[in-house]
Amino acid sequence: MARYIFAGNWKMNYTIREAKEYFEKFLQYIPQIDLKDRLIIIAPPFTALYYVSQMLQNTPLKLAAQNVHYAEKGAFTGEISPPMLRELRVEYAIIGHSERRHIFGEKDELISQRVAGAYKWGLIPILCLGETLPEREAGKTLEVVRNQLERGLEGIKDLDPAKVIIAYEPVWAIGTGQNATPEQAEEVHSFLRESLRKLFGERASAVPILYGGSVTPENVASLMAKANVDGVLVGGASLDPEKFFKIVSIEVLKESHKGCSLPDYSSLSKDILEIPQKYKRLVIVGASPKPDRPSYIVMEYLLREGFQVIPVNPRYPEILGQKTFPDLESIPSDFSPEVIIIFRKSSEVFPLVERALKLKPKVIWLQEGIENEEAKTLAESQGIKVVMNKCFKKVHQISKWNI
Ligand code: 13P
Numbered sequence: 001m002a003r004y005i006f007a008g009n010w011k012m013n014y015t016i017r018e019a020k021e022y023f024e025k026f027l028q029y030i031p032q033i034d035l036k037d038r039l040i041i042i043a044p045p046f047t048a049l050y051y052v053s054q055m056l057q058n059t060p061l062k063l064a065a066q067n068v069h070y071a072e073k074g075a076f077t078g079e080i081s082p083p084m085l086r087e088l089r090v091e092y093a094i095i096g097h098s099e100r101r102h103i104f105g106e107k108d109e110l111i112s113q114r115v116a117g118a119y120k121w122g123l124i125p126i127l128c129l130g131e132t133l134p135e136r137e138a139g140k141t142l143e144v145v146r147n148q149l150e151r152g153l154e155g156i157k158d159l160d161p162a163k164v165i166i167a168y169e170p171v172w173a174i175g176t177g178q179n180a181t182p183e184q185a186e187e188v189h190s191f192l193r194e195s196l197r198k199l200f201g202e203r204a205s206a207v208p209i210l211y212g213g214s215v216t217p218e219n220v221a222s223l224m225a226k227a228n229v230d231g232v233l234v235g236g237a238s239l240d241p242e243k244f245f246k247i248v249s250i251e252v253l254k255e256s257h258k259g260c261s262l263p264d265y266s267s268l269s270k271d272i273l274e275i276p277q278k279y280k281r282l283v284i285v286g287a288s289p290k291p292d293r294p295s296y297i298v299m300e301y302l303l304r305e306g307f308q309v310i311p312v313n314p315r316y317p318e319i320l321g322q323k324t325f326p327d328l329e330s331i332p333s334d335f336s337p338e339v340i341i342i343f344r345k346s347s348e349v350f351p352l353v354e355r356a357l358k359l360k361p362k363v364i365w366l367q368e369g370i371e372n373e374e375a376k377t378l379a380e381s382q383g384i385k386v387v388m389n390k391c392f393k394k395v396h397q398i399s400k401w402n403i
Contacts (some may be wrong), residue, residue: 005208013045014045023052026245028221030061037122037194037304038248042063044063049063063091066093068093082121085123086121091124093123094125094233095115096152116154116156120390122344124163127152129149130147133171136254157200161207162280166207166276167211168210175214175235181212181278182222186229188382189211191208191227201334203334209230210229212235216243217246217247225255257338271387272301273301276386283304284309284357285342286321287343295343296319303322310335312331340359349366349370350374364386366387
């Protein structure tokens with residue numbers, strides 16, 4: 001899934017004619033948006049889905065429904081089934097929105113059935129959760145959202161992190177003009193991330209967590225700057241094509257990067273630049289939190305491309321917002337990396353490769369300056385490819401680090 005997600009929830013707004021006018025304006029902005037690291041999703045009302053689906057056919061925009069039933073078909077007056085939506089090329093479904101919960105009385109049990117039904121039929125549920133003002137004031141926010149998360153995902157056993165999205169939408173922030181502060185959002189998002197990990201294992205930390213509630217072009221950058229805010233679910237401001245364009249096209253600058261100049265990806269080799277097209281999960285051994293180090297540049301590039309990266313380094317708890325593991329042995333068994341890049345001293349290469357082989361990656365990458373033919377032969381005897389000397393275009397860039 002893309003690194004950042006910008007979703008517009010139109011709620012009960014726009015007829016087909018109005019949707020047409022909207023896209024006549026909005027689609028003109030698309031060439032100006034750098035879509036390499038982001039996904040734009042629009043959730044029109046059911047009545048406009050067919051028309052919008054036709055209109056968006058040759059565009060990068062994705063379609064969501066604002067709700068979905070869990071059954072394939074049947075006597076459920078007023079409901080829409082997952083296959084009906086799939087037929088319209090709808091890929092996502094908002095479920096458990098606070099307006100469904102509070103105005104229409106949808107309970108966790110029904111919401112969890114809807115989530116499981118969508119998931120089963122190949123629609124990506126955008127599970128919404130969030131506390132009311134009295135709940136926040138009573139200090140119950142985390143308890144409430146954990147409950148909603150656990151109950152909402154109850155019907156999913158083997159969670160694929162690329163097939164579920166969570167949206168934290170504090171009820172008091174929806175349509176009120178009073179957004180959660182970036183700090184309030186981050187507190188809940190990091191808690192949700194940890195809760196997902198506990199429920200489904202390490203892989204679940206890759207589930208995107210969006211923030212929703214009075215998002216505007218003015219506040220979106222500060223919300224997105226937080227490490228655990230992977231995107232936004234926008235209501236009111238998504239109804240205005242110009243405002244929504246401003247929101248979806250912001251430059252995302254995570255706070256963890258503050259003070260660092262943006263790295264020069266032009267120094268990366270073609271092989272590294274192509275990794276994201278081939279693989280999804282990667283481990284970097286010897287990852288550094290210092291922006292001028294090669295491992296940092298490689299890691300940051302891969303994160304921006306939507307890669308799941310586990311950094312290995314015993315000295316830092318977190319690098320670039322990713323939880324760090326002290327060694328290869330402690331990486332959760334369910335992470336199963338496809339690529340392991342080793343940025344360590346030459347003398348450590350052979351034992352590290354031996355340990356890396358146990359994780360059965362497809363490729364082991366050895367940083368420049370630590371070629372090791374013995375390790376290569378060992379890995380290749382087990383059918384695992386070894387790439388050497390291919391991270392950067394010029395080898396001299398890492399020499400100072402490797403002494
Ligand atoms: P507003 O952006 O209008 O506050 O709505 C948020 C929302 O409910 C998105 O689903």
